Amino acid sequence: MTTTRTIKRLKQDASDLKKEKNVALNQALNLVAEKYGYESWQSLTKNATDGKVTITTSEAQEKTLNQQNKELLAEYGIDFSVLIITATGIKKSIMDAVGSLRHFLVEEGFHNYEDQKQGESYKVLKPCQLITSEKILNKKVSLYRPVTKKGDPRIWVYGLSSHVRADDELTFFIVDDLLYVLNLNSVDISDYKDLLFELKQSLDETAIELRDKLIEIAKQPLKSIMKGDTAIGMTIEHALGLTANSSKKPDYKGIELKSGRITKSKTRSNLFAQVPAWDKSVLKSSREIVDSYGYPDKDNGDQRLYCTVNVSNFNNQGLRLVVDLENDKVYEEHEIDGLIVVWEGQKLRERLLEKHHETFWISANVNIINGLEFYSLNGFTHTKNPMEHQLLPLIKQGVITLDHLIKRKNETGRTSEKGPFFKIKPQDLEMLFPEPVFYSLVKD
Structure with a gap:
């Protein structure tokens, strides 16, 4: 039988085949062309019209x-x-x-x-x-x-x-x-991703509006407006016309924006920040945590505790997470001192729902030009209505981890913590959110 495919889709098929068979891309392109009745990829593309080509399928x-x-x-x-x-x-x-x-x-x-x-x-x-x-x-x-x-x-x-x-x-x-x-x-139907996205969001004009704005700003690389870990998020929000603020509420008309660089290590994304229930914890503040388990900054003598904590094992600072599903609690434990702080499961679920009722997880490639960072938007994953009762089980499985970013100034004694951040890898979003949808911003 004969039908049509887009060149874009066939290129993606070739890219997948390249990884599967561990061959060069040009070889994979030719294999795809041969599969559909053409002598070579060059022969296939010569027969394309308006980005589509007729193919033969078995x-x-x-x-x-x-x-x-x-x-x-x-x-x-x-x-x-x-x-x-x-x-x-x-x-x-x-x-x-x-x-x-x-x-x-x-x-x-x-x-x-x-x-x-x-x-x-x-x-x-x-x-x-x-x-x-x-x-x-x-x-x-x-x-x-x-x-x-x-x-x-x-x-x-x-x-x-x-x-x-x-x-x-x-x-x-x-x-x-x-x-x-x-x-x-x-x-x-994958040739009609735009239609599918709009059908899924037919009652959500805000998601369509935001998607269209991202399509527009993705046409050119974005020059970073600042330096640091938050630069990519701040740059994208600036391009969208959003004003920076410290509110815990979602960024764009009820939709949370999470932006990250595409890296080989698949950097984890922040879900939310939440301090422990200090009144029910052994240690009563971030300062007590950093004083107990932090380390001096070699450059300025500030006391710091920058580390990842998970359930699998004690980290270099002797810290790990413990999940008590029976009593709906998450603890942080020290290998010698025992349980030091606690989070109530209900509070963590409330923060998840508050922060991620609806979210665009935006990914971008980073290029350095004359010492400056430029971001090329790759795409975004759209999630809605998290399965909040999977939160603690996913922490217990090690899928969701925690990061401390605590610093106490040596000169003033002032202590600040950006988190603690509960984090998840992008590829694990489907374990917490029903039917996450990826939308590519990269056009051929």
């Missing part, structure tokens, strides 16, 4: 595409129903609305065949969107019950015949009372 590849489409729809949180079209259906321009589809249409408030009378005069026509390999077409869907055949429910999408073949599986999904129709066997 039956096995079609099944893979079918499954990939279903998985992607599920990833974006889009519920759907499926229907297999027959040769007779294509010829007569009719499809039986099977029970699962009828139930789906009722639950979505789109159409109820039980309330519909038989006959042509009671046919219902509604607008719909037919997603094809080339573009999305504005069509109409017909829903009716014929006088014959006991009034068995029927459905048909106008103009569908030229985009299907017998035994293709169609999927139907509804957003804002508009029906979308997709041939799972021939159309790669």
